[in-house]
Amino acid sequence: MIELTDIAYVRSGAADLDTAVRFAVDVVGMELTAQEDGVAYLRADQRHHCLALVGGESGVISSGFLVRDEDALAAAETELEKAGIAVARGDAKAARSRRVRDFIAFDDPFGNRVDLAIDQVTLTAPVHGGRAAGITEFGHLCLDAPDVREAYRFWNGHFNARVSDWIGDWACLMRIDPVHHKLAVFQGSQPGLCHINFQVGSLDDVMRNWHFLEANGVEIEMGPGRHPQSTAVFVYFKGPEGITYEYSWGVRLITDEDAWRPRYFDPAEPGSIDMWQGPTRRVHTQPQIRRPLGQS
Amino acid sequence: MIELTDIAYVRSGAADLDTAVRFAVDVVGMELTAQEDGVAYLRADQRHHCLALVGGESGVISSGFLVRDEDALAAAETELEKAGIAVARGDAKAARSRRVRDFIAFDDPFGNRVDLAIDQVTLTAPVHGGRAAGITEFGHLCLDAPDVREAYRFWNGHFNARVSDWIGDWACLMRIDPVHHKLAVFQGSQPGLCHINFQVGSLDDVMRNWHFLEANGVEIEMGPGRHPQSTAVFVYFKGPEGITYEYSWGVRLITDEDAWRPRYFDPAEPGSIDMWQGPTRRVHTQPQIRRPLGQS
Amino acid sequence: MIELTDIAYVRSGAADLDTAVRFAVDVVGMELTAQEDGVAYLRADQRHHCLALVGGESGVISSGFLVRDEDALAAAETELEKAGIAVARGDAKAARSRRVRDFIAFDDPFGNRVDLAIDQVTLTAPVHGGRAAGITEFGHLCLDAPDVREAYRFWNGHFNARVSDWIGDWACLMRIDPVHHKLAVFQGSQPGLCHINFQVGSLDDVMRNWHFLEANGVEIEMGPGRHPQSTAVFVYFKGPEGITYEYSWGVRLITDEDAWRPRYFDPAEPGSIDMWQGPTRRVHTQPQIRRPLGQS
C-alpha cells in the first residue's frame, strides 16, 4: 500500500498565462511565489506552491501528492508497475520545475495524470496574498472519473485513501489524514480537475469572498452553501482557463479513525449537496491534457 | 431610573388575521398558543406569547417590556409623569389580554406606544412551532424614530438602556442585559415597529430559512448577512400586514460592562451594516396605530 | 477627571506625501484606506485610520484620543478651560477629515497639540497591508516634553493616565487601560511626536521586519531589543518626514490595578532601556507644527 502523506500541488496549463495569474492573485487572493521558464508559481500556505500555471495548452497537466521518502517512492513505483500501471520517473528538470526532489508520474485508470513526489519545498515566509481573502491552506483537490466506485477501488486498493462519505454515485470523498477529504472524485465522463479547494479562516471570509466575487463579475457556480458531509461552508466559482476554485471553511476532522462510519447521501434528496438546501449544480471540470508519460 | 428587566411582546393589528396567523405559524415557524376574543397569541419561547395579532386595524399597537414588580411599576409611572409624559394604567381586561398581571402604557416622544408590564405568563411546555425553523427565543424589537440620538437620550435618560454601538445616525443599538441589543431604534420619519427579531439555534437555521423563504415566495428584505456590531448572522423578510421579521444567530453577549466601549460605524463605509458586504436596504416598518392612551 | 477610552490617531504633515504614503504601505505594511482632499488615511486595525498624512508642512499636527460620548466631551472641554487651558471645538469639516463625529483640540503645557474625539469610524473589512508585516494594532504613541515628571502631573492630574513605570527622568510610561502604556512621554527639548507604535502578532514578525528594514536600506534607530518595563520586544526605525515608527510584540497587560507598583529604572544602569543590553540611542522626534488652535 502506498502511503500518501499529503497533497502537494496542481499543475495546470494556461493559454493566457497573464490573465490566469492576475485572477489567481487579485481575485482568488494567492501569492505569486516565482515566475520562471514560463511557469507561474502560486502559494496559499507553507508549500512553495500549490498551483503551478504553465503557459501553453489549456487544461490540467497533473495533480501532485507526496510520499514520505525515497524508499517510499521506489516502493510505490514497484507496486504500481506490478499492478500493470505504467510509471515514469521524472527527470531532474521536471522535478526542479515542481520544486520537489524527485517524483514519478502515472495515469489513473480514467486518464487523470498523477505525480507522486518527495520533499516538496517548504517556505517559511508568511503568505502575503493579493487581497485579504483569508486563505489559510490548500485544502483538497477533486478529480473526475466516470465511475466513482471504481475510482474508490483504485485509490483505496493501492493507496491509504479511506472513504469518508459517499454522495450516491456522484462523489466519493476520501481522506489521507484527519481532514475529512483531501482527495475527492466526482462523476464525470472525461478525466480532469473538477476543482481546487482553499480553506479560509472564518465563515466571514467565505461570505465576504462570495460578495466580492459577485461585485467583480466572477461566475459563482454554487453556493454559498454547506456540505453536510464535511460540514464545510463553501462557495465555488469559475476562473480563467476553466478552473473551478472553491473557498471553504469549517471542514470536519476525523480524529478517531476506528469510530468513523462512512455515510451515504442520496443526491436526489434535498440537502444532500447543500444542507442549507440552496440551488446546486455541477461545477465545471478543467479537462486533463493528454501527453505521453515521460513528457513533463 | 426605570429598570427594564426584559422585552415581553409585540402587539399588532391585523386586517386579515387568518393570513397573518398562518404566515406566523407556517412560514415564520411560531406556535399558536391560543386564539380568543379576536386575538391570536404566538409564542417562540417560554413567554406565553411574544406576538399578539389583534384582528382589526393593521399596524403596531404596542411594544411590551417588563419591570420587576408592582413597586417598580408604580415608581415608573411616577417617574414618567414627573417627566411630563402621560401615562395610563391598563385595566384588568387589557392586562388579561396581554397575559400580564398589570401594566402601564405611554407614548415615547416619537409616538411609539410602549407597555410596561409585570408578571408576564410563563409557559412550561416545549415550543412546537409550525415548522422546523429552529427558533429559540424572541430576540429583540426595533422601533423607529426620526432622531436616534434623541431616542437614545430618552431611553438612556429614563431607563437602564445602554448604547452598545452606533451606526452613524441610522441606528442606536441598546442593551438592557448582556445581549448586545434587545431594543434598537432605527431612523424613520414616523413611529412604528421596524422589525421583530427571533433567534435561531444555528447558522444552518438562518441559511436554511433563507432558502425556505425564497422557495416559498417570501420577500427577502436583506441578507443573509452579518451585523458587525452584534456579530449576528441575519436574514430579514416581510410578512403580512407589513411586519418585518428577522431571524438571527450568534449575537454577541457583553459580559464585562466596564470594559465595553461603544463603537461608531459609518453607514457610508462598506460593511458597516453587513460585514460580509452584501447589498443592504432599509427594511419596512409597520406604522404605529395612533389611539388614545387609555384605549387598549 | 477626563477618561480617555483609547488612542485614536496621529495626524501628521508630509511635505512629500507620495513618498510618505509609499513608505507607510510598502515598508511599514499599513493599508491605505482612502486618500482625499490631500489627506492619506492609513489603517492598521479596525480604526478607520491611525495615521493621517496631510500633504503640506512636515511635522506632527495632532495626536488624537477618544472619550466616551458627547457628554464626556463637553465635560472635558469645561474641565480643561477651568484649568486655564485654551480649547477649540473642531468644526464639521475638520471632524469629517478625522473621521470622528466631534472633537475638541488643545495644547498640552509643552506645546503638543491634542485632539479629544468621539465616535471614530470603525471599519469591518480585514486589514490588507502593503506587505506581510504582521501588524495587529495601533499600539501607543509617544510625545516629547522637557520634564517628564511635569508631564505626568498634567496627564495624571486631568486624565485617567496612570504611570506604569519610570525610566529615570527620561521617560514616563502611562496606561489608560490594561495595556502597559498607550501614552508615553519622553524627555525632549521641544514638543513633538517621539514615535508611533504598531503591535505585531509574534516575535518572528519583529525580527523578520528588522531584517526586511535593513535589506531595504531603512535606518534602524534602536533594536531589536526588549523593554524591561513593558516586556515588549521592539525595533525602532525612521521613516520619511522624520517619523519614528516602532514595531513591538509581547506588551505586558496590567490586569490588577491595585497590585501594580510602578518601578524605577536608572537609564545609567545596563539593561534599563533594553534588557538584552544591546546598544541604545535616543530615537528621532518629529517636531510639532505650531498653528493657532482653531485651525484644522
Add this chain to the structure above:
Amino acid sequence: MIELTDIAYVRSGAADLDTAVRFAVDVVGMELTAQEDGVAYLRADQRHHCLALVGGESGVISSGFLVRDEDALAAAETELEKAGIAVARGDAKAARSRRVRDFIAFDDPFGNRVDLAIDQVTLTAPVHGGRAAGITEFGHLCLDAPDVREAYRFWNGHFNARVSDWIGDWACLMRIDPVHHKLAVFQGSQPGLCHINFQVGSLDDVMRNWHFLEANGVEIEMGPGRHPQSTAVFVYFKGPEGITYEYSWGVRLITDEDAWRPRYFDPAEPGSIDMWQGPTRRVHTQPQIRRPLGQS
C-alpha cells in the same frame, strides 16, 4: 496612614568590609552589584541592592522601605511630624548612595532608624550570586523592640502594617502585602536588626545550604525548622559583624485580607517557634548605630 509598598534594603556598617563582603558573596550567595565610596552593594533580586555594607563602625545604620511616589513621601513626612516624630529629608548624595530618588529618615520609638524612600533602582540583569544558594528574593527584615505590642501600635497606627500572627510577647509578624510578613519585630532590650531574610527557591536549597554552612564552619543559630506562623522552612546563621541571616522557603501568602484572623502562639508551648519541635534559641541582633538624624 502611610502606605509602605515594599521593603527596600538594609544598610549596615562593617568594621571589616572585605570579610563581610566575601561572606555575603561566597557564603550567603549574593551578587556584588557595585562597590564605591566605601559602600559595597549586594543584590539578591531585581532590586539594585538589598544590603549595603558601609565600611566603618559596625552595626545597622538604617532599614529602608518604599512608598509610592513623591506625594506619598511628602505626606508621610507631614504625618510623622504631626505625630511628634523628628524627620530628616535625605540629601542628594545620601539618596544616590541608597540608589533611590529621594528619602526621609526617622527613628521609631525604640531607636531603630528607618528610611522611607521612593524609586529604588530596579536592575534587569539576572542575578548571578557567588554560589548556587538558590536565593530568589529579599524576603523580610526583623527589628528589635522592648515591647512588641507597643511596636505594633506604632507600625499599625502610622503605617499599613497588619499583624499576621503573634508569638506571645516575643514577636509580632506584620505584612504590608500578601506575604505573611515582610516586617517583624522581636522582643529585645535594645534597637537593632534582628535578622535579614532571603527566600530560596526550594526546600532543597534550605537544606543544602544548612549542610554547606556547617561544612564551612558557619555558626547555625537555629534550624533547620519550620515556623508554624508563616509555614516557612528556615535556617538562621551568623555572619561577620554580628549580622544574622536567614534562608527560608515556603512562606504563606495571605491573599484574602478579609478572611485572615491573626493567631496567637505561646512561646512556652513546644512547636510554637519550630513546628518540627527542634531546639530553638534567640538569634543574635546587630545593634543599631546611633547617629543624629541628618547624618547619612
Add this chain to the structure above:
Amino acid sequence: MIELTDIAYVRSGAADLDTAVRFAVDVVGMELTAQEDGVAYLRADQRHHCLALVGGESGVISSGFLVRDEDALAAAETELEKAGIAVARGDAKAARSRRVRDFIAFDDPFGNRVDLAIDQVTLTAPVHGGRAAGITEFGHLCLDAPDVREAYRFWNGHFNARVSDWIGDWACLMRIDPVHHKLAVFQGSQPGLCHINFQVGSLDDVMRNWHFLEANGVEIEMGPGRHPQSTAVFVYFKGPEGITYEYSWGVRLITDEDAWRPRYFDPAEPGSIDMWQGPTRRVHTQPQIRRPLGQS
C-alpha cells in the same frame, strides 16, 4: 536496531587547555566539575559533564551517546560488527575518564568517532555556571559528513534516529526522543564536530548572551536567528580550539511520532536556515582527531 537513549558528552582535545576552560566557564557559562589527569570536565546540567576538554592535540576526540544497559551495549557491539564496522571496547581507565561504567567506540562511515556508553554519572548539586548565561541543558551535537543522505541511512539503519526535517542536501536533523533533534549531520568534506548546542531558559538568555559575546569580542558565526525546522532561536559563536558553540531556546518537541511528517527546506530559499531571514553562513567545524580505535 540500537536504541540511543540520550546524548552523553563531547570529548575534545585542547592545545591550550587553560584558555579553552576559561572560555567554557567565563564566556559560555558552564561549570568546571573537576580537572584531573589532564582532562577538564564541564557541566551544563545533571550530567557529570557534557564537555571533556583533554589537554593535547586540538580536535574532537569522540561524541558520546548512551544506551540502556550492559545487554544493550553488548547487542550494539554485535550489530555493528555484523555490519562490518570495527568496534573497540573501552578499558576501565578510559571509562572512568568518561565517567561512564562501560563503553564501546567505533567510527561512522565518514570517520566521526562515536562512543556508546552506559551509566554516565549523574550529579545532584545545582549547576553554578561561570556567569548567568541561563544554560539549562546540553541540547544536541552536530557532526559533519560529505553526504547527509548517506549519513541518514547509517544512523537510521542501525539506530533509532528518525529524520525530523531536511535542509536540502545541507543538513539532516534527527531525533532519538521527543526533542526535534539531538543529533544533526551537516554537509562537510571532513569528519568533525560541527557544533555543540546548549539550551537556555528563555528568549532573553539567547539575546542577552548575543550582546555579551559581542561585548567580549567573541566571533558570532550566525544569529541571532530562528530555525524554522526546530523553531529554536539561536546564536552560534566560535570558541578556542575551533569549537562552535550554540545557544538556543524554544526547540520543538515532537510528541506524536505518527503524525509528524519530515519537511524539506531548500537552502536556496530565503528563510530556510533562519526564518527571520537574517544573514546565514556555514559555521566552523572542529576536525576529528584520527586515532586507532583502541586508543583512548
Add this chain to the structure above:
Amino acid sequence: MIELTDIAYVRSGAADLDTAVRFAVDVVGMELTAQEDGVAYLRADQRHHCLALVGGESGVISSGFLVRDEDALAAAETELEKAGIAVARGDAKAARSRRVRDFIAFDDPFGNRVDLAIDQVTLTAPVHGGRAAGITEFGHLCLDAPDVREAYRFWNGHFNARVSDWIGDWACLMRIDPVHHKLAVFQGSQPGLCHINFQVGSLDDVMRNWHFLEANGVEIEMGPGRHPQSTAVFVYFKGPEGITYEYSWGVRLITDEDAWRPRYFDPAEPGSIDMWQGPTRRVHTQPQIRRPLGQS
C-alpha cells in the same frame, strides 16, 4: 516471568518481644493488630500487618511479596524450580500465621528468605498507631546482597522488577509498580533485611519524627536527608533487635514506563545518597536467620 503485585510483610524474630513491640508501637507509631502464638502483628495501613515480630531468635525470618492468585503462585513455583531454586509450599498453619491464604518460600541466590503469597488479609478499620507519627503506608523493603548487579539479574530475570536507578555498585532500586522502588538491594556481605520503610504524610512528619527520636534517645542512623533517586525525604533509625526503620515522604512515581531512563549515581560524588549533602553512613542490617526451607 513472575509478576509481583505488591510487597506484603516482613517477618522478624525478636529475642525480647515486649521491648520490640513497645518500640514499634510507642516509638515507630504502628498499631498492634493482634498478638497470638508468640507473634505480634503490627500494621501501618490496610494490610493486616506489615511487620510480624516472632518471639525467639533475633533476625529476619522472611520478606513477603504478593502474586495475583493461585495460578500465579503455582506458575511461580514451577518457574523457580525450573531455574534450580528450591521452593517449599507453606502449610496451613504457617499461612494462617502470615494471614495469607497460601504461600511458597525460597531463598534468593544470596540467602535472603522470600515468601510469595496470595490473598493477604485486608483490614478496613482506620489505623490508630501508638503515636501521631503520620505513617500512611508500608513503603518498601531493602535486602542485602554482596553484588547488586547480580541481585538485579536475579530479580529482573525472574520477576517484574525494573531498575529505577543505580547508586554505583552500592544499591539497585527496583519498582514493581509506579512507586520508584518497593524493593531495594544494598551491597552487604551477608543476607539480611537492610531496612523497612514507612511512608509518612508530610515533610513535617519526617522532621517532627526526627526530633522526637532524638528526644527519646533513639539512634539516628542517617538523615534527615533527601534521596536524589526517589526524591524522598528520609530519616533512618535503629530499633531493638537490630532492625533499621526508615520514615520517608515524597517518593517519586514513575507513571510513564517507556520514558523513564534509569540513572547512575556515583556514591563517591557528593549528594549521590543525600542530595542535601548531609553526612551519610551505611545503616545496620538485621541478619537473615538461616533455617531449612520447610520450617516456618
